[in-house]
Amino acid sequence: MVFGNIRDLKDFSWLESQVRKCFDYAQAHDLLSYEKGSHPIEGDDLFVNIVEYTTTTAGNRFWEAHRQYLDLHFMLRGPEQIDVNFIDNMEQKEFVEKDDFLPLEGDPNCSVVLNAGDFLLCYPKDAHRTAVQVGGPAAIKKAIFKIKI
Template sequence: MIFGNIKDVEEYGFLEENVLKCLEYAKNNELVDFEKGSHEIEGDNLFVNIVEYETTTPENRIWEAHRQYLDLHLMLKGTEEIDVNFIDNMVQKEFVEKDDFLPLEGEKNSHVVLSAGDFLICYPKDGHRTAIQVNGPEQIKKAIFKIRIK
């Protein structure tokens, strides 16, 4: 996983080309003004989901990982904790191929707190549990870029 801020995009030149495309797309578009839902960038290979929800406690959230796509979570408005652990440290449930969804069970190894402009890139071995409240429930808006790798 990689944790950073969009203002430092020029520091991330070593990242995969499609990850850099996402960061540039975010810098060149007012994503905070986008409607909720999926927005195509390059078909099924690269798109962004705009989500809005209220953060909650860890007990109300599930762990997940993906095999076919990288996730790039970019906070647009609000603050959210994302718990993380490596999938090899967790109990892996049955993979749902049509949804690219690997449910997991276990405890967090660490966490990141995303505020506006912060991003977290999750690779296939990175389990993540999103929507965790920081200082109580909060309404957030976030862009989740989906970057095909398989």
């Protein structure tokens, strides 16, 4: 996984070209004005999901990972805590191929807090639990770029 802020993109020039394409898209479009839902960029190979929700306690959330897509969580309005671990440290449930969803159970290895401009890039071995509150519930808006691998 990779954690950073869009203001520091020059430090991430080594990232895959499809990931850099997401940052270019984010800088060229006003994602805060986008409606909730899925927005195509390059068909099924690259698209962005805009989500809005209220964060909650970790106990109300679930763990997940993906095999077919990288997730690039890009915070538009936060804060949100995302708990992370490696899938090999977790109890893996049955993979749901049609949804590219690997449910997991376990404990966090660590957590990151995303505020506006922050991002978290999750690879297939990266378990993540999103929508965890920081201090208390907060309404957030986030872009999740889905990058086919």
